[in-house]
Structure formats: C-alpha cells, structure tokens
Amino acid sequence: MATEIKAPTFPESVAEGTVAAWHKKPGDSVERDELIVEIETDKVVLEVVAPEAGTLTDVMAEEGDTVESEQILGKIGEGSASSSDKKEASSDSDEKAAKEDKGEAKEEKGDAKASASASGKRHEVKAPTFPESIQEGTVATWHKKVGEAVKRDEVLADIETDKVVLEVVAPADGALAEIKAEEGSQVESEAVLAVFTEGGGSEASTAADKEPASSADDGASDEKIGDKIVAPAARKLIAEHDLDVAKIEGTGKGGRVLKEDVQRAVKEGSAKKGAAKAAAPSKAAAAPAAEGERAEKRVPMSRLRQTIAKRLVQAQQTAAMLTTYNEVDMGAVMSLRAQYKDTFQKAHDTKLGFMGFFVKAASEALKRFPDVNASIDGTEIVYHGYQDIGVAVSTPRGLVVPVLRDTDSMKIADVEKTIVDFGKRARDGKLGIDEMQGGTFTITNGGIFGSLMSTPIINPPQTAILGMHKIQERPMAVNGKVEIRPMMYLALSYDHRMIDGKDAVQFLVTIKELLEDPARLLLDV
Known part of the structure; x- marks a missing residue:
C-alpha cells in the first residue's frame, strides 16, 4: 500500500510554499526519516522526510510548484529498491556466478574487501537553501575536523546569516574528507561546503590522507598559484592585500595555503610584494615588542552586527x-513578587521576574492607545488588532528581538517561560526567522546591565519602543513625607509622524499606573 508524502502544516502567517528541491527521484529507495524534499516559504525552508521506508513511486508536485499546507507531494511504495536496481543486482549475481566458475571469485572477494575498507560513498555537504530575503551567509564555525568520526544528523557547521544561524548536519555516519569553505568564507545558497565520506571516521581519515591533494574531486575549488595550492578564502585575502603567495607558508594538507596562513602573513607583514630580502633580519631585530607598544586587532563585522547597524x-x-520619560515606583510589584515567587515557581516551574508584569501592562496600554500599536507602510497606517511584543535579547553575536505573539491572551507564567526559552535559544543561535519577524511593539531592558536611563531606538516598521532601566532606591515625597522607594526610569521612544505627544505621554503614564497598582491588571481598570 502506497504511503502519501504530505507538505508540513504551515503556520497561520504562511499561506503557501514552493517546492524548492527534490532529493530523491522516482524509483529511488528511501529510509524512514530520510530527507526527501524541501518546501520554501516566505520565511523559512521546511524539510519533508520519508514517513516510511520504501521506494519513491510518484512525484505529484514538481520543483517550482506552489503547494498548500498538508498537500500531497508524492507517494512511497513498498520495497527498498527500484526494478532497475533489482535487474542490476540480478545481472551482478549472474556475473559473479560465472566468475566463480572460472575461478575468479577469490580475486573479486579480495577487491570487495579492499573496497569495504575504503572511504565508501562520497557526498557533497551543501549550505542550506536560504530564504529569498537572505542573499548569502558566512561559515561561522566548523564543529568537526577532517577525518573526525560523526553520526548522521550531527551538526557539522554553522552558517551565520544576517538574521539567524543555520546548522549543517551530516548526511550519514562517516567523516569529513575535505573542507572546501573555511571559517569566515562567504557562501551562497546550496554552495558546496565540504566533501563527506560514509564509513568510520578513522577509515575515512586514512583514505583521505592517501588521496593526492590535487585530485579533481577534492581540489575543484582550490587554485594552484605558482607551486602552492591556495584555498578560495585565502585567495580572496591574498588579492585584497596584494601579497606574494610564494612568501606565505601553508599549514594545510599538502602545504595548502589556508585563510589563517594569509591572516598571519598580513599581521606579520612578511608577504608583501617587492619586499627586500633584507627584511628577514629586520624582522628578527624587531621581534621584541617595544615598551609601551599599543596593539590593535581587526576583525570583520559579523552579518548580524552589520544588519543591526543598518537598521x-x-x-x-x-x-x-x-x-x-517617566518613573515608576516598583514597590508594589516587588512586594507581590517576593510574596509569591516560591509558590509561582512550584506551580509553573519557572521564576517570576519583572518582564511578565511589563509585558502585560504594555499589552493593556496598547489596547487603549491603538496608535502606539500601529505601523507605517509607505503612505498608509496599519492598525493591528492584536499585540505582538518583541523582547530585546542580548547575545554574544549581537542584539536580537524575538516576538511574543498575542500577549493579551498570555498569562504571566507563559510570558516568563517563553522569554527564558528565547534567551537560551538566542544565545545558542537556535531562533528561527519566523520568531523574529513581525511584532507591533518592543520592550528593551537595559537595567539588567546597570543602565539608569537611556534613549531606545525604534525597531522599524514599529512606531514605538519601551525602555526599562535599573531599579534604584531614591528618596521620594509620599503623602507629604520623604520615603526611600525602589524607583525605575521608563523611556518611550516614538515616531512623531504617527503618534502625538499627548498619546505617547498618556501611554507611558498608563504603564506606570498599572505597575504601581498591579490589581488594575486583574480588574482591567
């Protein structure tokens, strides 16, 4: 009985997708959970895997076709090989029997044994299919070295784009035979990153070592300059700095010049064209650093950092x-938090923080002031009938803003859990593009780093952003008496083209009042 291959269930914001690539052809045998086809939407690329093992019998949606959620893409029949494969297997067995009659079976067994001990089937490891909004990416990190054993679906490399970090996984058990795109290289969608060999890591490493460095398969992306083999990333740097390749010492396999070798030569200044031979002694003489020398280090700006700067x-x-600006007395929220934090954690398995209160207060204020929840699209104003609040998260790579959807219907526990999850996955580079798109309003908390007051910058096309700051005890006049109160400065940056000053001030005052008397959030007053 045939098994249907269906498109994934698309999110509500995605109406349809396009069949980007079929990785199997009719007649090919497939294993359960093996990647068969990729569906490209306007936000992400979705992978469709085989629901059962068998043979791909029908392809009902060709590459380039537009498909809807859960549409049938093809069918898988029973069996593990096509009829042509069976015929080939049959003919092979007949041929083998004939060889045995002639006394050649022993030699063939020896060849088979040698073949089994070799590296096995080779695959090209390619970059993921990037969404339309992403032109290229940067090879951020290789998690595996050439010859190191890896398991199927284990992460080989990370590709950093201007929005997210994409993972490249191993197509099977085996090892990397060669890395063609070094760390820092710019790669396009589906570019070949490496050559992968099925089989054990040690065997693959041995086979790779035995192969000549100049083989047509391995050196396709390299170029021989003079008597040196130069990697693509290194070749680009050599051209940029106008260096003499002969003066660069290659540390790669077979003396291959890598990007790191060129960067070292640039730093030392030892490979400039036209440099006199007498430069060597002067270099030795200059080896001891001068007292008080001020070192500098230049590193390329990451794609995420470039995008942040541009936006x-x-x-x-x-x-x-x-x-x-305004200020809020955080005493009531802090008392409520101190009273219920243990009970809250036991009930919801997450800590009670301040962000949950701010998100709920902002959601209520956005309902009362729809202009603050709107966005500008050209000459039109888009009023949103929902509250999707972005929460700025700091990561080692830069600031990202994942979005909480429909915050008006979320409970404080849901807000806290989601923010913790966002923070963890943002630091690991695991956030999806769809999780950082959209949003009608943003909250940023500089107070966790000690900021007392700041002016946040709007996240286009939104028209406002709320800045939280450090809670600091200050003397305040309360009912004619001076009291020490835990105070926080609030800042609301807004687009004056859309929001009038009166609405902006009243919006911020509403948040202040809701936080100073949290019961208002429950009573909706």
Whole structure:
C-alpha cells in the first residue's frame, strides 16, 4: 500500500510554499526519516522526510510548484529498491556466478574487501537553501575536523546569516574528507561546503590522507598559484592585500595555503610584494615588542552586527523619533513578587521576574492607545488588532528581538517561560526567522546591565519602543513625607509622524499606573 508524502502544516502567517528541491527521484529507495524534499516559504525552508521506508513511486508536485499546507507531494511504495536496481543486482549475481566458475571469485572477494575498507560513498555537504530575503551567509564555525568520526544528523557547521544561524548536519555516519569553505568564507545558497565520506571516521581519515591533494574531486575549488595550492578564502585575502603567495607558508594538507596562513602573513607583514630580502633580519631585530607598544586587532563585522547597524541608522534617518520619560515606583510589584515567587515557581516551574508584569501592562496600554500599536507602510497606517511584543535579547553575536505573539491572551507564567526559552535559544543561535519577524511593539531592558536611563531606538516598521532601566532606591515625597522607594526610569521612544505627544505621554503614564497598582491588571481598570 502506497504511503502519501504530505507538505508540513504551515503556520497561520504562511499561506503557501514552493517546492524548492527534490532529493530523491522516482524509483529511488528511501529510509524512514530520510530527507526527501524541501518546501520554501516566505520565511523559512521546511524539510519533508520519508514517513516510511520504501521506494519513491510518484512525484505529484514538481520543483517550482506552489503547494498548500498538508498537500500531497508524492507517494512511497513498498520495497527498498527500484526494478532497475533489482535487474542490476540480478545481472551482478549472474556475473559473479560465472566468475566463480572460472575461478575468479577469490580475486573479486579480495577487491570487495579492499573496497569495504575504503572511504565508501562520497557526498557533497551543501549550505542550506536560504530564504529569498537572505542573499548569502558566512561559515561561522566548523564543529568537526577532517577525518573526525560523526553520526548522521550531527551538526557539522554553522552558517551565520544576517538574521539567524543555520546548522549543517551530516548526511550519514562517516567523516569529513575535505573542507572546501573555511571559517569566515562567504557562501551562497546550496554552495558546496565540504566533501563527506560514509564509513568510520578513522577509515575515512586514512583514505583521505592517501588521496593526492590535487585530485579533481577534492581540489575543484582550490587554485594552484605558482607551486602552492591556495584555498578560495585565502585567495580572496591574498588579492585584497596584494601579497606574494610564494612568501606565505601553508599549514594545510599538502602545504595548502589556508585563510589563517594569509591572516598571519598580513599581521606579520612578511608577504608583501617587492619586499627586500633584507627584511628577514629586520624582522628578527624587531621581534621584541617595544615598551609601551599599543596593539590593535581587526576583525570583520559579523552579518548580524552589520544588519543591526543598518537598521538602527535607517530608523534614525526615516522616523521623526522623540523620547518621553517617566518613573515608576516598583514597590508594589516587588512586594507581590517576593510574596509569591516560591509558590509561582512550584506551580509553573519557572521564576517570576519583572518582564511578565511589563509585558502585560504594555499589552493593556496598547489596547487603549491603538496608535502606539500601529505601523507605517509607505503612505498608509496599519492598525493591528492584536499585540505582538518583541523582547530585546542580548547575545554574544549581537542584539536580537524575538516576538511574543498575542500577549493579551498570555498569562504571566507563559510570558516568563517563553522569554527564558528565547534567551537560551538566542544565545545558542537556535531562533528561527519566523520568531523574529513581525511584532507591533518592543520592550528593551537595559537595567539588567546597570543602565539608569537611556534613549531606545525604534525597531522599524514599529512606531514605538519601551525602555526599562535599573531599579534604584531614591528618596521620594509620599503623602507629604520623604520615603526611600525602589524607583525605575521608563523611556518611550516614538515616531512623531504617527503618534502625538499627548498619546505617547498618556501611554507611558498608563504603564506606570498599572505597575504601581498591579490589581488594575486583574480588574482591567
């Protein structure tokens, strides 16, 4: 009985997708959970795996076809090989029997044994299919070295784009035979990153070592300059700095010049064209660093950092940005948190923080002031009938803003759990593109780093952003008496093209009132 291959269930915001690539052809045998086809949407690329083992019998949606959620893409029949494969196997067995009659079976067994001990089937490890909004990516990290044994679906490398980090996994059990795109290399969608060999790691490593470095398969992306083999990333740096390849010592396999070798030569200044031979003694003489020398280090700006910089400058150039300030007495929220934090953690298995209160207060204020929840699209104003609040998360790679959806219907426990999950996955580079798109309002908390007051920058196309800051005890006049109260400055940056000053101030005052009397959140007053 045939098994249907269906498209994944698309998120509500995705209406349809396009069949990007079939990895199997009709007649090919497939294993359960093996990647068969990729569906590209306007946000992410979704992988469709085989629901059962068998043979791909029908392809009902060709590459380039538009498909809807859960549409049938093809069918898998019973059996593990096509009829042509069976015929070949049959003919092979007949031929083998004939050889045995002639006394050649022993020699063939020896050849088979040698073949089994070799590296096995070779695969090209390719970069993922990037969404339309992403042109290229950077090879951020290789988690495996050439010859190191890996398991199927184990992460080989990370590709950093200007939005997310994409993982490249092993197609089977085996080892890397060669890395063709070094760390720091720019790669396009589906570019070949490495050559992968099925089989044990030690065997694959031995086979790779025995192969000549100049073989047509392995050196396709390299180039021989003079008597040196140069990697693509290294070749680019050599051209940029106008270096003499002969003066660069290659540390790769077979003396291959790697990107790191070129960077070392640039730093030392030992490979410049036209440099005199007398440079060697002067280099030796200059080896001891001068007293008080001030070192500098240049590193390329990451794609995420470049995108952040571009968007921040764009926000300041295109929006009529203005900031209004207020302060909130956090005493009531802190008392409530201290009273129920243990009970809250036992009931919901997460800590009770301050962000849950701020998200709920902002959701209520956004309902009362729809202009603050709107966005500008050209000459049109888009009013959103929902509250999707982005929460700025700091990571080693830069600032990212994952979005909490429909915060008005979320409980404080749901908000806290989701923010903790966002923070962990953001630091690991595991957030998806769809989780950082959209959003009608943003909250950023500089207080966790000790900021007392700041002016946050709007996240386009949104029209406002709320800045939280450090809670600091200050003397305040309360009912005619001076009391020490835990105070926090609040900042609301807004686009004056869309939001009037009166609405911005009242919006911030509403958040202040809701936080100073949290019962208002329950009573909706």
